[in-house]
Amino acid sequence: MSVVEDLNAQITAGRIIFDPPSSTAARLKTELLGDNDGIMVSELLQTLVLEVSKLQKIRISSIIRTEGHHGSGRAFDVGNEDIAAMLLPAIATDAKVQKLNIDEIIFDATVAGQSDRNHWNYDVGQKHNYNSATLDQHKNHIHFAVRAARSRSK
Numbered sequence: 200m201s202v203v204e205d206l207n208a209q210i211t212a213g214r215i216i217f218d219p220p221s222s223t224a225a226r227l228k229t230e231l232l233g234d235n236d237g238i239m240v241s242e243l244l245q246t247l248v249l250e251v252s253k254l255q256k257i258r259i260s261s262i263i264r265t266e267g268h269h270g271s272g273r274a275f276d277v278g279n280e281d282i283a284a285m286l287l288p289a290i291a292t293d294a295k296v297q298k299l300n301i302d303e304i305i306f307d308a309t310v311a312g313q314s315d316r317n318h319w320n321y322d323v324g325q326k327h328n329y330n331s332a333t334l335d336q337h338k339n340h341i342h343f344a345v346r347a348a349r350s351r352s353k
Contacts, residue, residue: 324346
């Protein structure tokens with residue numbers, strides 16, 4: 200099966216859901232599956248979403264936006280941040296970050312009971328301490344981004 204077929208299976212199984220309303224959910228699904236026009240998600244991002252959804256049921260709140268890695272189809276946000284304490288220990292490790300080509304993980308870990316706000320954070324594939332302003336913007340979602348590789352355009 201292809202990554203897109205596997206993603207569709209995870210969506211059908213309810214392992215990947217999308218933010219409401221239905222118009223937003225439909226757009227996010229189209230972006231994830233690469234059925235949109237314009238900026239396309241990278242295959243690396245699709246693979247990361249698939250692997251994350253195998254660990255926990257996720258609600259995607261954002262994929263393609265104008266800024267940062269979102270603007271190049273290399274980032275997505277998990278809006279059900281209540282899963283962070285279970286999800287991030289399994290994926291925010293040096294080995295998993297390297298294996299899954301993760302560039303960034305940004306989340307304020309105090310939301311999940313950690314004393315270090317940067318407990319699970321990465322930038323350029325390395326553990327990283329983001330500033331307070333960045334962390335303040337990442338209390339209600341977990342941001343993931345992949346390295347620039349194997350991106351495609353339509």
